[in-house]
Amino acid sequence: MPAGTDTLPPQARSALGAYLAALDTALPGAVRGVYLTGSAALGDWRPGRSDLDILTVTDGRLGDAGLAALEALHAGLPGRPYRDAVYVPADALGAPPAGEGPGAARFPGAVDGVFHRARHRPDPVLWATLDRHGLTARGPEARSLGAGPGESWLRDWNHGNMESYWRPWAASGRDTLSGHDPAEPLPGAIVAWAVLGPGRLHATITTGEIISKTAAAGYTARLLPRHAALLARAKAHRLGDDTARFTMADGHAACDLIEAVADHAAALRGKPRPANRHSPAG
Numbered sequence: 500m501p502a503g504t505d506t507l508p509p510q511a512r513s514a515l516g517a518y519l520a521a522l523d524t525a526l527p528g529a530v531r532g533v534y535l536t537g538s539a540a541l542g543d544w545r546p547g548r549s550d551l552d553i554l555t556v557t558d559g560r561l562g563d564a565g566l567a568a569l570e571a572l573h574a575g576l577p578g579r580p581y582r583d584a585v586y587v588p589a590d591a592l593g594a595p596p597a598g599e600g601p602g603a604a605r606f607p608g609a610v611d612g613v614f615h616r617a618r619h620r621p622d623p624v625l626w627a628t629l630d631r632h633g634l635t636a637r638g639p640e641a642r643s644l645g646a647g648p649g650e651s652w653l654r655d656w657n658h659g660n661m662e663s664y665w666r667p668w669a670a671s672g673r674d675t676l677s678g679h680d681p682a683e684p685l686p687g688a689i690v691a692w693a694v695l696g697p698g699r700l701h702a703t704i705t706t707g708e709i710i711s712k713t714a715a716a717g718y719t720a721r722l723l724p725r726h727a728a729l730l731a732r733a734k735a736h737r738l739g740d741d742t743a744r745f746t747m748a749d750g751h752a753a754c755d756l757i758e759a760v761a762d763h764a765a766a767l768r769g770k771p772r773p774a775n776r777h778s779p780a781g
Contacts, residue, residue, distance in 0.1 A: 532638025
């Protein structure tokens with residue numbers, strides 16, 4: 500494998516190798532490049548916690564035969580880590596998706612091991628991650644693709660996602676948690692997802708940088724110190740500590756955190772970023 504992927508944990512390298520071998524059989528001669536994005540690209544891939552986010556660049560739009568081959572590919576791969584692959588034609592790299600609403604253009608992709616022929620709408624976070632941090636498994640170097648998004652699109656998309664996804668997620672979470680005993684156990688994966696996600700968007704809005712879930716723990720703790728203990732436990736869970744336990748009360752606190760991050764981001768809308776940007780550690 501290219502040097503860009505030789506620092507991956509063994510489980511991730513093995514999962515990538517199996518995917519590449521299956522891809523060579525499924526789409527012979529039709530692939531221009533294969534790149535890792537997500538946690539692997541950000542140096543935050545965790546065995547037992549992370550899936551493998553893959554961007555596969557094809558020569559053009561795939562027809563029925565190619566889509567059927569990809570369905571078979573993903574159905575034949577073993578389980579975790581899932582290969583969450585997105586298939587994008589070369590002429591669409593870095594571009595905003597065409598159209599809005601249910602009829603908007605969508606690309607083939609797999610989520611949690613299930614392949615969908617038209618599901619994924621590439622967003623500016625994907626393009627920024629590819630451009631700045633992408634790991635090249637096949638093809639030209641990721642940074643040579645020129646896929647980086649414009650600053651305003653990246654910022655505005657994160658503002659929109661905060662309001663269209665995370666704020667409703669918190670409201671729905673409160674409804675789901677209502678009526679449960681606060682001491683009842685809650686899966687750690689749910690709490691970690693909830694408390695580590697919004698801070699990543701906030702960091703991009705305020706600094707323009709893309710940070711990992713693990714780094715988001717420290718970033719969000721500095722933003723909301725009252726939630727530091729919960730964030731530290733969520734970080735420990737992400738790092739593989741299965742002794743980190745969570746309850747329904749933590750779920751309610753996670754919803755509070757999401758809303759507080761969303762409120763803070765909303766208050767920043769329209770304000771210029773600080774002149775000295777940096778990536779918060781964590």
